[in-house]
Structure formats: structure tokens, C-alpha cells
Amino acid sequence: MSRPDQVPLNFDLSPVEGHDRYLICSRIEIVFILRAILQKNTLTRLYFDAGDRFVLTSILGIDAERGKLIVDYGANEEVNQQALRATQLIFIASHDQARVQFACHGIGKTRFDGRNAFSVGIPESLLRIQRREYYRIATPADNPLKCAIPLPAGHTPDTAEVIVLDISCGGVAVIDHHSRVDLEPGATYENRRIVLPGISTLNVSIQVKSAFEVTLKNGLAGMRSGCEFVAMQETMLAMIRRYIMKLERERKTKYYSP
Numbered sequence: 001m002s003r004p005d006q007v008p009l010n011f012d013l014s015p016v017e018g019h020d021r022y023l024i025c026s027r028i029e030i031v032f033i034l035r036a037i038l039q040k041n042t043l044t045r046l047y048f049d050a051g052d053r054f055v056l057t058s059i060l061g062i063d064a065e066r067g068k069l070i071v072d073y074g075a076n077e078e079v080n081q082q083a084l085r086a087t088q089l090i091f092i093a094s095h096d097q098a099r100v101q102f103a104c105h106g107i108g109k110t111r112f113d114g115r116n117a118f119s120v121g122i123p124e125s126l127l128r129i130q131r132r133e134y135y136r137i138a139t140p141a142d143n144p145l146k147c148a149i150p151l152p153a154g155h156t157p158d159t160a161e162v163i164v165l166d167i168s169c170g171g172v173a174v175i176d177h178h179s180r181v182d183l184e185p186g187a188t189y190e191n192r193r194i195v196l197p198g199i200s201t202l203n204v205s206i207q208v209k210s211a212f213e214v215t216l217k218n219g220l221a222g223m224r225s226g227c228e229f230v231a232m233q234e235t236m237l238a239m240i241r242r243y244i245m246k247l248e249r250e251r252k253t254k255y256y257s258p
Helices: 027-039 077-085 234-256
Strands: 044-048 053-057 059-063 068-072 089-095 098-104 108-112 115-121 126-130 145-150 159-167 171-176 188-196 200-215 221-230
Touching (some): 027 059, 027 089, 027 098, 027 234, 053 077, 077 115, 145 188, 171 200, 200 234
Antiparallel strands (some): 059 068, 068 115, 159 171
16 A cells, blocks of 8 residues: 555654644543544544554444444455554544544454454544634523623723633633623733533633624624633633533534434
8 A cells, every 4th residue: 555645643642742732631522522433434544554554444333331442444454464463553533624643552353243343442542633723613692601801990890791602722702792891902801700511610811812893683783802812721721622522412412303
């Protein structure tokens, strides 16, 4: 088999600058991503020999209790045998326009639905690298997230809530329906709290990057602002990732429900 066009990034999955923020270690999140890849029957590649060779495959089954991942056997038996002898393999697929990559351990040959297949261990960690820097998701309109912003001195109360329209690990877009908050680009608001239902409460600092007036559906004007998180802690990023995946699960369940 010819050399692939692109050797996988960070082949041994050792921490490298710029990729650690994409590393997922939660078993629940890992299995959720793998199941999503399985359900979409996404074509994937199983690399070995330091990325020089690969088997074109797909996920066939997941046994979370036994910690096993079943993937399709390749079309070339010689290459399959080489993969079975390899000491390290890298699995690369995609999930919601993001590159998914993880190391495979304990590869073996098995049978699945009457045909040959590979069996590997479910990874303890995986990289989910966005094609954009951050994956952004719209928040529920019927139960929106809110963030309290301080008002200038002399106002009572001294804060006003803005609605969070969407959220990512990089920041939020908010809208002030009543134009009470002066969100000027460059302004920074520290220790802001955003409750993520079913997850926890974020305690973050945000910096306003853009602000412009929009017309709402009811015909009234509002100020929409794009805000960036400042010096985010990894625990806060993990909460956002869990919240995004929770929303995705809920929306898929609603979509596929009869």
C-alpha cells in the first residue's frame, strides 16, 4: 500500500504544545464520541509502522464493559497481518467536523457478525482537534444561559443579566435585550458566573472582542457582543466540553425520537 498523503499529527500522542487542550480523558466522553463515529459509519484509518502504512476501516461495535472496540478488517490480508504484529497503532477518524485521533493498544483478531475483525482496547484518552479553533454551539432558546455583567457605579441593582447565545471553549456570544450594559470592545469582566444546567457553574473572566446592534424578532433592538475567555482553567474548559456534548446528546435524542 502506498504511503498516505498525510502522516498523523503527534503520532505517539505524547503531550505537545497546542494539542493538550484538545485531549479528552473522560471515559464517558470518549465512549460517546466513539459511538457517534459508529452510528455514522464513518470511514477511518488505522495507521502503523510510524505512519507509513494504514488499514482503511470503520468501527463495528463497542463493548464498554469489557473495554473493547471492534473495527472492520482490512481488504489486504498481508497488510492486516502487518497491523496485527505492530506494537503501536493510531486510529484517525472524524466527528462533527473535528479530527479524532487516539492510540490503539492490544490489537487482536476476532470475529464479528460472522466475519473477521480487529479488536483493540478503548483508549484512555483521545485527541479531538477542531478544524476551526473551537467548536461553537447555540444554547437552548427556551432555557438560555445567563451571565451577570456589572453596571456603572450608581445603578441599582449593580448588575444586569445578558443572554448567552452560544458557547465554545474559546468564549461566548451574548445579547443585551434592554441595552442596559455597555459592552465596549476591549473591556474585561472578571469572575463572571454562568450556570451550565446539569453540569456545574463556570467562574470565568471574559473580554469583549466585538459589539454591534441587532434587530430582534420582536422588532426591538439589542446589542450582540462576542466575548473571549481570559486565562481559562482546564477545569472550566472540561465543564464546557461536557455541556456541549450534553446538548448534542439531547438534540440527537429529540431529533431521533418518534
